[in-house]
Amino acid sequence: MKQFLLLLLTAITINVTAQETLPSIEIKTLDGNTTSLQKISKDNDLIVVSLWATWCVPCKNELDAINDVYTDWQEETNVKLYAVSVDDSRTVNRVKPLVNGKSWEFDILLDTNNDLKRELGAATVPLTLIIKNGKIVYRHSGYTPGAEDELFEEIKKHF
Numbered sequence: 400m401k402q403f404l405l406l407l408l409t410a411i412t413i414n415v416t417a418q419e420t421l422p423s424i425e426i427k428t429l430d431g432n433t434t435s436l437q438k439i440s441k442d443n444d445l446i447v448v449s450l451w452a453t454w455c456v457p458c459k460n461e462l463d464a465i466n467d468v469y470t471d472w473q474e475e476t477n478v479k480l481y482a483v484s485v486d487d488s489r490t491v492n493r494v495k496p497l498v499n500g501k502s503w504e505f506d507i508l509l510d511t512n513n514d515l516k517r518e519l520g521a522a523t524v525p526l527t528l529i530i531k532n533g534k535i536v537y538r539h540s541g542y543t544p545g546a547e548d549e550l551f552e553e554i555k556k557h558f
Contacts, residue, residue, distance in 0.1 A: 419534050420534065421530065421534070422519065426510050426515055428506070428507075428508060429508075429509070436515070437533065440532070443479045444531065444532060445476065445478050445557060446481060446530045447527065447528065447550070448482075448483060449462060449465075449480065449482045449526070450515070450524045450525060452484060452486050452490070452524055453493040453494055453497050454486070455525065457525055457541065459497075459501075461525050461542035462482055464544070466502075468551070469504050470504065475558075478554050478558070479505070479506070480506070481505065481508055482508070483510050483515060484510065484511075485513055485516045488511055494509065523541070525541065526538070526539070526540050527542075529550075531557045537553045
């Protein structure tokens with residue numbers, strides 16, 4: 400029993416540590432270039448990362464709600480949002496037309512193999528992260544109307 404508890408405690412500690420650090424997984428930009436969350440976070444002090452998909456209605460609702468207030472967020476906190484599509488090879492061709500139709504003001508990235516999603520341990524989307532100085536400081540799954548206001552309060556805490 401003592402060994403089991405020690406093993407469990409070690410697993411929990413490893414999991415918490417893994418969630419704080421950014422995975423070094425490469426992801427694509429819409430124009431086909433390669434980047435990573437580590438590189439993006441080096442270029443920006445504070446970023447929000449939202450994992451989403453074209454087939455996920457709550458994801459699109461969240462990004463629409465954020466887009467409505469994104470300019471204000473940037474003016475107040477200089478935060479930058481990266482929306483990472485987890486659409487696979489069957490649906491990734493829907494990303495660009497959807498984004499163009501929505502006129503979202505933030506950067507769109509592609510995780511078509513779901514490598515980043517797996518590394519982050521995301522069981523579902525949307526998954527929203529706040530990353531400061533290369534560390535995940537906030538994590539939230541799901542979306543309900545008004546959650547963007549809570550997200551902004553979290554952003555301001557880390558600004």
